[in-house]
Amino acid sequence: MNIQSNQPATLASLGDSMPFRHILNQARDIVLVVAADTRILYANQAATDAYGHTVAELLAMSVQDLRAPDQVSLVQPQLTTAFTQGISFRSMHQRKNGDQFPVEVSSQKLHGADFEAVVSIIRDITDTVAAENSILTSQQQEQCLNEELRAANEELTATNEELSQSEENLRQQFEELLAKESKIRRQNSILFSLQETAIGLMQRQNPHEVLSAIVADATRLIGTDHGFIYLLDATGKVFRRTHGLGIYEHDIGREISASHGIVGLVRRTGNPAAINDYPAWKVRNPDSVQSDEIQAVLQVPLKSAAKVIGTIGVTYCDSDRKFGEEELATLLPFAEMASIALDNANLFESYSHELAERRSAEKSLQAMIDAIPDTMFVLDEKGRFVDCNAGKGFFNLPRSFFIGKNIEQIFPSAIAASLRSLISRALDTGVLQQVEYLLPHGGEIEYYETRIAASGKHEALVICRNVTDRKRMEDQLKHLSLHDALTDCYNRTFFEEEMHRFGKLRDSQVSLLMCDVDGLKIVNDSFGHDAGDAILKNVADILRASFRPSDLIARIGGDEFVVLLPVGSEKIMVAACSQIRKNLQDYNVNQPTRPISLSLGYAVGRRAPVDISALFKEADNNMYREKLHQKNSARSAIVQGLVKALEARDFITEGHGDRLQNLVEVFARALAVPEHNLPDLRLLAHFHDIGKVGIPDRILFKTGPLTDDEWKIMRKHCEIGHRIANSTPDLMPIADWILKHQEWWNGRGYPLGIQGKSIPLECRILAIADAFDAMTSDRPYRKALAPAVAAAELQRCAGTQFDPELVDTFTRLLGQH
Secondary structure, eight states: TTTTTTEEEEHHHHGGGGGGGHHHHOOOSEEEOOTTSSBBEEOOOHHHHHHHOOHHHTTBGGGGGBOGGGGGGGGGHHHHHHHHHHHEEEEEOTTSSSOEEEEEEEEEEEEOOOOOOEEEEEEEEEHHHHHHHHHHOOOHHHHHHHHHHHHHHHHHHHHHHHHHHHHHHHHHHHHHHHHHHHHHHHHHHHHHHHHHHHHHHOOOOOHHHHHHHHHHHHHHHTTTTEEEEEEEESSSEEEEEEEEEGTTTTOOOOEEETTTTHHHHHHHSSSSSSEHHHHHHHHTTSSSSSOOOEEEEEEEEEEETEEEEEEEEEEETTTOOOHHHHHHHHHHHHHHHHHHHHHHHHHHHHHHHHHTTTTTTTHHHHHHHHHHHSEEEEEEEEEEEBEEOTTSSTTTGGGGGGGTTGGGGTOHHHHHHHHHEEEHHHHHHHHOOEEEEEEEETTTEEEEEEEEEEEEEEEEEEEEEHHHHHHHHHHHHHHHHHTTTOOBBBOOOHHHHHHHHHOSSSSSOOEEEEEEETTTTHHHHHHHHHHHHHHHHHHHHHHHHSSSSSEEEEEESSSSSEEEEEOOHHHHHHHHHHHHHHHHHHHHHTTTSSOOOOEEEEEEEEESSOOOHHHHHHHHHHHHHHHHHHHHHHHHHHHHHHHHHHHHHOOTTTTOOOOOOOHHHHHHHTTOOGGGGGGHHHHHHHHHHHGGGOOOOHTTSSOOOOHHHHHHHTTTTHHHHHHHHHTTTTGGGGGGHHHHHTTTSSSSSSOOOOOOSSSHHHHHHHHHHHHHHHHHHTTTTTTOOHHHHHHHHHHHHHHHOOHHHHHHHHHHHHHHH
């Protein structure tokens, strides 16, 4: 028969292939005949006795249905081995009533005239396993003393490692702070350099000079000696290297197909391209520069009207330098500004050339002018519009609107007067004139840049460009260089500049108020750094609400703020502190689960000139003094807030905390635990799951089973709780118990995987009491179990999850009550 057939196969369908089935029915061991697809083809009487299923039920089942759930995945590999070479193994099988029992299985391939299957002889080895476990328990008891000594030594070693790790963590955090400060300074320097570079480029009018400046500025910004520029030729088929520095200085004029190499990649995508393994790249791309010096290349696009017209390239010749996010973030905005500057220079060069030939090529010139998006005017020496191209940037007004009118009829009087003066100067000197001004449009103010050049003895060319986007970008760059990106307060750089300025004034008064956020690390450890960032933003809002808009509020460190006030009054500073505390209290009333605590300290400069550095140190010392006074209360308030957050989120634990505290106390007294240990044990019962405040709601409240990745996150609540407990004196005595309260007697718990009496007694007590209360309480998905059923489940898990001796004591205690 075909054992892969979709038709069920039974002993009857095997025909004469099982001549000994009467003998097999008399056998004491279980005999099963199994097909390759795991279906049961035959089961003897011992099988029905062992599993509790009838023969008909067994023949309708798969052999996987008889396995314990955690053994099902092994069935198919074992069946395959049985077919090829036979197999013997131990496993756990499951009866119809759900009970599991150990078995020893021997399987061999069974050949028939028209079928292939496996015959398995299965023996119940419950007594054998019990005897083996008894022997193992005796051996474990003999080793107990050695294990306890070894555990003590391991605990000492672990404590030393924890101390070393804490020291290393502190060192790493300090290095991270230094790296962040260095990064901020670098970013500020880059922003300032970009602003200065943009101004320098915009002031150049000759395209060749602009390109030379572009490649020089690009290499300076990136910190390399090697850079170049490719420009697309008139045919649009070839890029030509027009400028180069360093190793490219003598390779000017090199040409490459517009579709090949790195420059071709940039043209196709319109995006930057970084090659950090150039030696491998040049092997795959023989058209590229075959230089052994080049190690990494970065090219960014030069664009005009959104099309790639060339690239700016920079190169590293050091094998240990690579192009990353920082270089890209620097060069990309620079390339955008360089494109504008090159566009500007090309336009001016083109305009000047075309206007010189205007009289002899009127049609060609007009066609070109009509295609240019900027607004261009030709005005005579009296300020009258002779010709114009309204372009797309000057309110979309038609040409007829301007022709024949005076400049005063178009522009506001102040702007018109300025333009008239510049036109006269351009005609008198022949020097390009430039001016910027604001014009209202559509309810908003827009920025315009106008350049004026003499185009004849009595006429001037006036080019107007809407530079609103550029101005806004410059304003944004300036804002970012002076403000903290997270809180939008001023940053440390600006604050230090203001301190320096006030220090030079000889007739001014100044006071400083220092603010430090208490317990920010607890919030970061519990809820993550996003929650910590939210706290910092809220602190900034509280400070802004407490002071005038003109007062300087700056964030000068991770959790430090400072307020600089141009006053010299103690009374005003006391009032300011009171206002902050009032606003802080109002916030905490509305946010009880994540309260904020601030330490404040101020210093008043009563005499000018003020020693600003000494004033800063005095305010800092006063703030630190207050921080020491309220350190414990602040941390306790934060921990209580965390408990409220846990209670608000964990809807299944109503009354659980109180019951558990009473239960562990009664249990501990029965175990003769010293009286002075009971308060800490009750504290553990209340706070053991405090680390769950750091677990996302999507995992904590998930109705279905957790994935492996979700379990990894859930199991972190012990470590989160351990960090929280170590951050407050009230919980510090139970921090180690919180870390270990999910450990199992057999070592299969988490997070440390310790076992036996290496687990603190308090954790073993809590594990039993917590499990009993959970089983005997109603849950959304089931009703409470009877105490006797819960006690039986504890006994079932004794020796695996729970301390067996403590389980015996607990069940006896239940019987007494």
